[in-house]
Every structure is written in structure tokens, then in C-alpha cells.
Amino acid sequence: FELGWLLQLCISIITLPKQEPHSDSDTNTGAANSLYEPSPVRVEALQVLALLVKGYFTLAQTSLLELGEVACKCMEEPDPSIQLHGARLLEETGSGIVQQHKPDSPTPLNQRVPVSQVVTFWSRMLNGPLPGALQNDEHPTLQTSTCDAASSILPAAFNSLPLR
Numbered sequence: 001f002e003l004g005w006l007l008q009l010c011i012s013i014i015t016l017p018k019q020e021p022h023s024d025s026d027t028n029t030g031a032a033n034s035l036y037e038p039s040p041v042r043v044e045a046l047q048v049l050a051l052l053v054k055g056y057f058t059l060a061q062t063s064l065l066e067l068g069e070v071a072c073k074c075m076e077e078p079d080p081s082i083q084l085h086g087a088r089l090l091e092e093t094g095s096g097i098v099q100q101h102k103p104d105s106p107t108p109l110n111q112r113v114p115v116s117q118v119v120t121f122w123s124r125m126l127n128g129p130l131p132g133a134l135q136n137d138e139h140p141t142l143q144t145s146t147c148d149a150a151s152s153i154l155p156a157a158f159n160s161l162p163l164r
Contacts, residue, residue: 094152
């Protein structure tokens, strides 16, 4: 069962510039968004990506750091809906890691995401958009979603995160 193609398709829709400068699907005229697919298309791709991570974490974990970069990029964008769905992707990814590391997890120890990689993942988030999103008083939904994401930091990784 191979989902890598769908994972990569969603990531490319979210992060890569459009192939055609003036696509038929381009309904907004804002210069900031014209480089990428329209916001609703990118939000749908983020939703699919979050569902893939939620339902097929063992398949998605091979792209863990790339998923983190996608979440960071989205949370740093000006569009609140892209920020919010980036935070939700982050939350699903964190929850997948936590579930995988539970004592009763069916995932064999040697197939779990290594704690060192989890530390790298969360270090990037904490040194990137996470603090700003947590303090964004203009978007309480984003704050809540980001708080939920932060609560999904694997305890073993949390203890290894650099203190600031």
C-alpha cells in the first residue's frame, strides 16, 4: 500500500509555485497568493496531508522532517487559514509520534521514529513559528491549535530539547 505519491502531491501543492502563472483555478487577485495555488486548494491539500498523517503515520513518518518544514512554512504565511491548517498538520504529526511511542503501541521499537529525530523536529518548530503562533492574540483559533500541537511533544523528546 503506497501513499508516498499522494503525500508528495499534497506537499507540492502546498509549497511549490504554480506551474502556470495564470491558472484557471486562480480566483483571487492578491499578488501575495498568485505565486501559489489558490488558498482553498492549498487548505484542501493540507487537510488531506493531516488525514494521511493521522491514519497512516507509519507510512508518513519517513517524511517527518519534510512534514515539519511544510507545517513551519504554512504557519509563517500571512493567510490565517493556511496558518491554522499548518498548525493542525503539526498537531497530527506530534500525536502520531506520541501514539507510536506508547508502551502498548503495535509499532516495533526498531520501526519507531528515533527520539533524536523527534528532538530535531520539535527544535525546528520551537525555533520557528510556534512561539509567534502561541502569542498571536489576533487569531485565538490558531493559538488554540498551536497549543494543542505543543501538547503533543513526545515527553522523551521534550526532556532533550535545548533550554532557552
